[in-house]
Amino acid sequence: MAVIEAHDLKRTYRTYTGFLHRRPLEVEAVRGISFEVGEGELFGLLGPNGAGKTTTIKMLITLLIPTAGSARVLGFDVVRDVQKVRERIGYVFGGDRGLYERLSGLDNLRYFAELYGVDGRAQRHRIDELLEMVNLKGREKERVEGYSRGMRQRLHIARGLIHDPGVVFLDEPTIGVDPVGARDLRNTISNLVAAGKTVLLTTHYMFEADALCDRIAVINNGRIIAEGTPQALKSRVADRTVIEIEVYGVGDETVARLRGVEGVASVAVEEREQAQLLVVHSAAGTAVTQRLLSQLDGVGVGRVTAREPTLEDAYVAMVEES
Amino acid sequence: MERMPPIKVVLRVIGRGWIFSLKVLTTSSFFLLVAILQPVIFATIAFFMFKAGGREGTLLYVALGSGMMGIWSATLFGSGGMIQWERYQGTLEVVMAAPVPFFLFILAATLANASIGIYSLSATLIWGRLLFEVPLAFEHPGWFLLAVPATVIALGLMGLLLASTFVLYRHANALSNLLEYPVWIVTGLLAPITLLPGWVEPIGWVLAPTWGIKAIRGAALGGIDPLTDIGFTLVLGAVYLVLGALALRHFERLARARATLALT
Numbered sequence: 001m002a003v004i005e006a007h008d009l010k011r012t013y014r015t016y017t018g019f020l021h022r023r024p025l026e027v028e029a030v031r032g033i034s035f036e037v038g039e040g041e042l043f044g045l046l047g048p049n050g051a052g053k054t055t056t057i058k059m060l061i062t063l064l065i066p067t068a069g070s071a072r073v074l075g076f077d078v079v080r081d082v083q084k085v086r087e088r089i090g091y092v093f094g095g096d097r098g099l100y101e102r103l104s105g106l107d108n109l110r111y112f113a114e115l116y117g118v119d120g121r122a123q124r125h126r127i128d129e130l131l132e133m134v135n136l137k138g139r140e141k142e143r144v145e146g147y148s149r150g151m152r153q154r155l156h157i158a159r160g161l162i163h164d165p166g167v168v169f170l171d172e173p174t175i176g177v178d179p180v181g182a183r184d185l186r187n188t189i190s191n192l193v194a195a196g197k198t199v200l201l202t203t204h205y206m207f208e209a210d211a212l213c214d215r216i217a218v219i220n221n222g223r224i225i226a227e228g229t230p231q232a233l234k235s236r237v238a239d240r241t242v243i244e245i246e247v248y249g250v251g252d253e254t255v256a257r258l259r260g261v262e263g264v265a266s267v268a269v270e271e272r273e274q275a276q277l278l279v280v281h282s283a284a285g286t287a288v289t290q291r292l293l294s295q296l297d298g299v300g301v302g303r304v305t306a307r308e309p310t311l312e313d314a315y316v317a318m319v320e321e322s
Numbered sequence: 323m324e325r326m327p328p329i330k331v332v333l334r335v336i337g338r339g340w341i342f343s344l345k346v347l348t349t350s351s352f353f354l355l356v357a358i359l360q361p362v363i364f365a366t367i368a369f370f371m372f373k374a375g376g377r378e379g380t381l382l383y384v385a386l387g388s389g390m391m392g393i394w395s396a397t398l399f400g401s402g403g404m405i406q407w408e409r410y411q412g413t414l415e416v417v418m419a420a421p422v423p424f425f426l427f428i429l430a431a432t433l434a435n436a437s438i439g440i441y442s443l444s445a446t447l448i449w450g451r452l453l454f455e456v457p458l459a460f461e462h463p464g465w466f467l468l469a470v471p472a473t474v475i476a477l478g479l480m481g482l483l484l485a486s487t488f489v490l491y492r493h494a495n496a497l498s499n500l501l502e503y504p505v506w507i508v509t510g511l512l513a514p515i516t517l518l519p520g521w522v523e524p525i526g527w528v529l530a531p532t533w534g535i536k537a538i539r540g541a542a543l544g545g546i547d548p549l550t551d552i553g554f555t556l557v558l559g560a561v562y563l564v565l566g567a568l569a570l571r572h573f574e575r576l577a578r579a580r581a582t583l584a585l586t
Contacts, residue, residue, distance in 0.1 A: 013581055063419055065579045086421040097412025102349035107342070114338045115420035117331045
């Protein structure tokens with residue numbers, strides 16, 4: 001049995017524009033999403049900002065009612081069986097918010113232990129265990145407002161696991177966390193899966209999804225555009241070579257010319273501090289480097305490298321093509 | 323993970339939630355200003371007005387009224403500000419997604435707000451005693467000790483009813499600023515209701531402070547039997563509790579449908 005099931009989930013937000021003549025405006029955040037997550041699986045929802053990842057997760061954890069479609073967690077409907085779902089899941093949002101800033105980390109954990117009905121005698125042991133796990137032991141009596149972003153995020157994880165749920169939803173848990181802190185968080189997430197928990201993770205960090213997820217669904221504009229293992233998604237661009245060219249002051253016209261070069265599948269421009277990086281996808285085995293360089297007359301060219309495609313390349317290609 | 327039986331969860335959430343909410347409230351300098359300084363300022367103004375007016379009556383009548391004004395302000399700003407603050411710091415969604423009914427969370431928090439109001443009343447009485455020599459001789463001390471918590475609880479439950487609307491409407495706490503003075507006036511905290519136009523009186527009947535202040539004044543000053551007024555105060559509190567629970571359930575679902583739990 002699938003632990004998490006989403007069937008044609010849709011969610012529309014209604015807002016208003018104008019001051020005197022207010023007109024309703026509907027925004028379709030999720031436009032019919034279906035997927036299943038099996039027991040003990042780490043499933044990733046990967047997509048750019050505004051793709052519908054957080055909206056999807058909020059529907060699954062009962063904070064938003066879907067406009068259409070249905071979803072079940074551990075067999076319980078997320079609209080009808082709200083309390084049963086809430087008792088069995090944990091969730092962690094990324095970012096600074098969602099904690100009582102002026103109280104200590106310990107106060108936060110104690111309070112949520114009450115809200116999740118954790119027995120008073122078991123609370124102390126559980127909180128100690130979680131503080132050890134998220135590496136906050138010794139800092140738990142300090143006010144949260146003095147915590148770094150990484151510490152807050154670790155406290156979020158401890159809060160989400162306070163009742164030892166079988167299913168955990170993690171919404172961009174490493175966002176804004178420094179590289180060392182993010183690595184620690186990824187280790188914590190791996191340990192959750194090793195402990196038998198089912199995890200749904202949203203992220204827009206490719207390497208994170210690649211390193212952690214058993215399966216990934218790529219979501220864009222509220223729709224799933226690809227689904228599979230990281231290897232399977234990467235294989236979509238296995239027939240390509242990626243050429244990266246560091247340039248200085250390349251214009252739109254030049255980029256358009258590069259796109260027209262024979263054998264070029266796509267050209268993306270990434271802004272660097274003083275330079276730009278042209279990321280060119282071409283068919284593997286096609287010698288396009290010289291043809292590309294010949295189109296860059298008058299443009300300062302730095303380092304040129306060719307490499308195998310990564311999950312990020314596959315992701316960018318899928319998002320651009322969708 | 324070992325879970326508690328439901329009844330124990332309910333009692334612990336209310337008890338621990340009350341303590342937790344008091345901790346949260348005491349970290350807010352704005353709330354402390356409202357709760358600690360405002361009653362003393364009200365009392366000072368009221369005493370001077372009373373003396374300047376040359377009216378007959380006791381200073382204790384004025385002290386009790388201004389103390390109740392403080393309880394109402396603490397309840398109103400606490401309940402209104404609480405939901406907005408929870409939403410602002412992103413904890414409204416986190417608390418809402420917990421399996422414990424959201425109603426219990428709000429109940430504990432609003433009772434904590436009203437409890438701080440007990441300080442308002444005490445501070446006003448002590449201030450009046452020290453600076454204005456208000457006699458603190460109560461006609462029925464036993465009834466007084468019953469009337470004050472009954473009133474505080476009823477006001478807390480009134481705050482719960484108000485807070486339920488703040489869950490759905492993101493800017494409803496602006497309402498709390500508008501409700502402070504009118505309630506002081508129509509419930510007779512500032513001046514006897516008999517001085518107001520006749521049509522105002524029925525409005526006061528459905529507001530717990532009207533009966534609460536009558537009960538407290540009756541117990542302190544004598545002249546009327548405070549038991550009936552304590553009864554009305556508690557009945558109104560029970561009505562607020564039922565209405566608040568129903569409204570909260572309805573508004574919680576609407577908020578999930580309309581996506582108003584978060585700021586973004």
